[in-house]
Amino acid sequence: MNIAKVIVDIPVSSINQTFDYLIPEKFQDILSIGMRVIVPFGPRKIMGFVVDRTSESAFDKLKEISDVLDLTPALTTELLDLGRWVANETVSFYITALQAMLPQVLKAKYKKELVRMTDSELPPYLEELFSGRDVIAYEEFEGSVISYYQLQKAVQDGDISIDYLVKSKITKKHVTMIAPSRDLHLLEEALQDLSKNAKKQKQLLQYFLENSEPIEKKLLLERLQTTNQTVKILIDKALLKSYQVEVYRNPYDDDAFQRTTELELTDEQEIAIKPIKENIANNRHDVFLLHGVTGSGKTEIYLQAIQDVITKGEEAIVLVPEISLTPQMVNRFKGRFGSKVAVMHSALSAGEKFDEWRRIQRKEVQVVVGARSAIYAPFENIGIIIIDEEHETTYKQEDQPRYHARDVAIYRGKTHECPVILGSATPTLESYARAQKGVYKLATLSKRTNEKAMPEVEIVDMRDELHAGNRTMFSRELKDKIEHCIQKGEQIVLLLNRRGYSTFVMCRDCGHVKECPHCDIALTYHKNSNQLKCHYCSYEEPMPMNCPECTSDLIRYFGTGTQRVEEALTKLIPEASVIRMDVDTTRRKGSHEKLLNQFAEKQADILLGTQMIAKGLDFGNVTLVGVLTADSMLHLPDFRSSEKTFQLLTQVSGRAGRHELPGEVIVQTYTPDHYSIELASKYNFNDFYKKEMTTRKTFQYPPYVFLALLTISHQNKVKAVQTAQKIVQLLMKNIQNDTVVLGPTPSPILRVKDRYRYQCMIKYKNEPQLRSYINKILDLFAEESRKEDLLITVDMQPYHFM
Ligand SMILES: Nc1ncnc2c1ncn2[C@@H]1O[C@H](COP(=O)(O)OP(=O)(O)OP(=O)(O)O)[C@@H](O)[C@H]1O
Numbered sequence: 001m002n003i004a005k006v007i008v009d010i011p012v013s014s015i016n017q018t019f020d021y022l023i024p025e026k027f028q029d030i031l032s033i034g035m036r037v038i039v040p041f042g043p044r045k046i047m048g049f050v051v052d053r054t055s056e057s058a059f060d061k062l063k064e065i066s067d068v069l070d071l072t073p074a075l076t077t078e079l080l081d082l083g084r085w086v087a088n089e090t091v092s093f094y095i096t097a098l099q100a101m102l103p104q105v106l107k108a109k110y111k112k113e114l115v116r117m118t119d120s121e122l123p124p125y126l127e128e129l130f131s132g133r134d135v136i137a138y139e140e141f142e143g144s145v146i147s148y149y150q151l152q153k154a155v156q157d158g159d160i161s162i163d164y165l166v167k168s169k170i171t172k173k174h175v176t177m178i179a180p181s182r183d184l185h186l187l188e189e190a191l192q193d194l195s196k197n198a199k200k201q202k203q204l205l206q207y208f209l210e211n212s213e214p215i216e217k218k219l220l221l222e223r224l225q226t227t228n229q230t231v232k233i234l235i236d237k238a239l240l241k242s243y244q245v246e247v248y249r250n251p252y253d254d255d256a257f258q259r260t261t262e263l264e265l266t267d268e269q270e271i272a273i274k275p276i277k278e279n280i281a282n283n284r285h286d287v288f289l290l291h292g293v294t295g296s297g298k299t300e301i302y303l304q305a306i307q308d309v310i311t312k313g314e315e316a317i318v319l320v321p322e323i324s325l326t327p328q329m330v331n332r333f334k335g336r337f338g339s340k341v342a343v344m345h346s347a348l349s350a351g352e353k354f355d356e357w358r359r360i361q362r363k364e365v366q367v368v369v370g371a372r373s374a375i376y377a378p379f380e381n382i383g384i385i386i387i388d389e390e391h392e393t394t395y396k397q398e399d400q401p402r403y404h405a406r407d408v409a410i411y412r413g414k415t416h417e418c419p420v421i422l423g424s425a426t427p428t429l430e431s432y433a434r435a436q437k438g439v440y441k442l443a444t445l446s447k448r449t450n451e452k453a454m455p456e457v458e459i460v461d462m463r464d465e466l467h468a469g470n471r472t473m474f475s476r477e478l479k480d481k482i483e484h485c486i487q488k489g490e491q492i493v494l495l496l497n498r499r500g501y502s503t504f505v506m507c508r509d510c511g512h513v514k515e516c517p518h519c520d521i522a523l524t525y526h527k528n529s530n531q532l533k534c535h536y537c538s539y540e541e542p543m544p545m546n547c548p549e550c551t552s553d554l555i556r557y558f559g560t561g562t563q564r565v566e567e568a569l570t571k572l573i574p575e576a577s578v579i580r581m582d583v584d585t586t587r588r589k590g591s592h593e594k595l596l597n598q599f600a601e602k603q604a605d606i607l608l609g610t611q612m613i614a615k616g617l618d619f620g621n622v623t624l625v626g627v628l629t630a631d632s633m634l635h636l637p638d639f640r641s642s643e644k645t646f647q648l649l650t651q652v653s654g655r656a657g658r659h660e661l662p663g664e665v666i667v668q669t670y671t672p673d674h675y676s677i678e679l680a681s682k683y684n685f686n687d688f689y690k691k692e693m694t695t696r697k698t699f700q701y702p703p704y705v706f707l708a709l710l711t712i713s714h715q716n717k718v719k720a721v722q723t724a725q726k727i728v729q730l731l732m733k734n735i736q737n738d739t740v741v742l743g744p745t746p747s748p749i750l751r752v753k754d755r756y757r758y759q760c761m762i763k764y765k766n767e768p769q770l771r772s773y774i775n776k777i778l779d780l781f782a783e784e785s786r787k788e789d790l791l792i793t794v795d796m797q798p799y800h801f802m
Pocket residue numbers: 263264265266269292293294295296297298299300425449450616654
């Protein structure tokens with residue numbers, strides 16, 4: 001077995017195959033599958049993953065592995081398999097899929113050090129290597145006679161640790177501990193024997209006689225006002241010892257969490273959790289769709305199911321959307337499971353993320369709560385995977401590999417024979433349809449746990465406001481309610497639904513929006529050409545001067561930012577204090593939390609923000625929620641726009657009246673009759689589902705078909721168009737009868753960073769060979785891509801059509 005199969009780090013052409021390398025003698029004993037290595041490749045040396053070891057190769061004259069980067073595999077065999085599946089599913093490179101599973105620190109340029117972790121005598125060869133030092137460069141080991149096997153052994157025993165020195169020094173942190181190294185009575189004897197003058201030494205020994213626990217050296221010196229020198233004398237006398245421990249940069253103070261205990265479940269919760277618990281007990285894999293209104297106690301179900309998993313000695317992965325990974329959320333898991341919980345959040349520093357990842361790898365925790373990439377947590381005995389707010393589009397990665405965490409979760413759930421729970425108040429049509437067909441098991445929580453009714457939603461028609469002479473963006477109704485609320489000392493959440501602004505054209509008089517006659521998608525306004533275009537099928541028409549419905553000349557495209565709304569708001573209601581939350585005010589690390597805390601502490605009357613305020617927040621004093629423009633998302637060139645509007649309105653309404661005080665919601669809109677607005681205001685998911693499914697069926701969108709989106713970009717417009725056309729022709733030749741290839745059409749944003757982008761969309765029901773056709777096409781253009789900077793991106797489950 002002296003040959004390693006290595007996947008190398010060059011995602012330029014379709015190098016998905018492995019390369020064989022000879023394993024030099026010195027690595028024979030230590031090299032295992034999943035480790036990262038450095039190998040010669042052409043003139044360069046590059047990184048790769050060992051995916052297999054064999055004794056035979058079809059090639060002779062193999063090159064040797066130059067270096068081994070890990071002494072503990074970075075990836076388990078399960079993750080290696082998973083990576084292959086992800087790469088295939090998403091039409092990505094295997095290496096890219098593997099890289100996506102690792103924390104940043106392991107991807108960056110590294111320099112390594114060996115850190116001595118113990119004061120006890122090491123084997124002589126290691127003593128010689130360290131020669132009195134605590135930390136040495138890794139190269140010193142490489143230049144020595146010590147074998148990799150000997151080092152690996154010392155690492156496994158915990159005597160030596162390998163540190164990565166990344167550019168910004170985001171590495172492990174060590175502290176020196178001091179502890180007695182003899183029995184206490186020997187310390188006592190030593191104390192008696194000390195001369196009178198050795199006051200400092202006496203003081204130190206006295207301290208340890210009273211506190212025999214190890215203490216951090218820095219703290220000890222501070223506490224006793226003593227010196228390093230004194231400590232060293234006692235260490236030399238073998239009365240005390242010093243050693244290093246690794247401290248994790250735990251960003252959450254575990255002690256600060258109020259411990260919680262299991263609540264007695266409601267009848268609905270009992271019914272919902274039962275089959276999940278059975279799954280756990282019997283090592284069965286099912287996917288459960290937990291459809292529960294906001295505040296219905298989904299999280300409590302997660303917690304109790306996880307408890308079963310922990311008791312069984314297995315592990316749990318919980319995914320929550322980035323945006324709702326707030327301290328409030330983390331609290332609920334740490335409150336129940338304390339230090340058994342690791343948190344993977346993008347706001348952590350790279351070093352903190354690495355620490356959390358290592359705690360998972362070393363099985364020091366049993367639960368991970370994190371955003372999308374936590375689905376790759378290197379647990380080996382997963383007992384449950386939970387995806388909260390399963391409808392959130394952030395679970396889809398918009399970068400290679402373009403995977404959806406839900407799919408990865410289900411794949412891992414199958415491998416580990418454990419349940420997967422998808423929770424939401426507004427499930428995606430895809431998931432709900434699967435539950436209807438029995439592919440997923442549906443569990444429903446229809447009531448809030450406190451039996452409180454959902455807040456009343458009132459729809460305000462902004463066309464009427466305009467006709468009554470109110471040209472501000474606040475209806476009279478909303479203004480009155482805000483003022484009333486402030487007087488009572490209660491708080492308000494205002495949502496400005498900004499996604500999609502300035503793209504669609506609407507008549508402010510009658511609310512008419514121009515749509516494509518072929519696609520049921522709002523046309524997009526192109527300022528340069530003054531044209532309206534469909535980004536699915538290329539249909540276009542000139543921007544009208546008057547509304548085709550009512551002839552009004554107030555037909556415009558939309559555009560307002562949060563900052564302008566804030567200004568208008570403070571002008572309209574000067575006594576209101578406002579906290580604004582949008583991409584601008586939350587750019588700095590921690591600012592998101594800071595603003596929310598300020599609002600929770602009632603430092604402001606109004607929280608004004610974009611989508612990011614719609615979810616997961618739980619403020620008892622909020623009694624009014626206002627949605628300024630419910631329609632802005634409705635007319636995006638996206639077949640999911642009605643669904644997204646319904647989801648957003650439902651989520652934001654759930655923010656009001658969650659506790660004692662009753663809540664109220666005002667939704668301002670120019671299209672009050674649109675079914676997604678109407679049905680969201682009545683919390684009627686079932687009717688929305690039926691209605692939306694009909695639309696999807698008529699226009700052939702998911703879940704009735706699958707989509708794939710190919711985007712071709714190049715600096716030269718003609719080149720981009722021609723390539724796109726060629727690709728469409730190639731696809732047409734290979735596909736089955738009921739598959740449709742649309743395009744090429746310009747992407748909604750045609751030119752990005754000087755590149756022209758054209759796309760074609762494939763709608764298919766059953767096309768088992770599609771991935772391999774696409775791969776063939778990519779191969780065909782590989783040369784051109786490399787030489788002429790042509791870019792072809794493939795998205796097998798598109799969510800963004802921009
Ligand atoms: N069985 C129960 N008995 C009493 N209170 C409960 C019970 N289950 C949950 N709760 C409480 O009800 C409130 C809402 O529950 P939870 O936040 O779990 O709902 P959710 O469905 O996750 O809500 P959302 O979708 O809004 O996040 C919480 O304060 C929770 O502590």
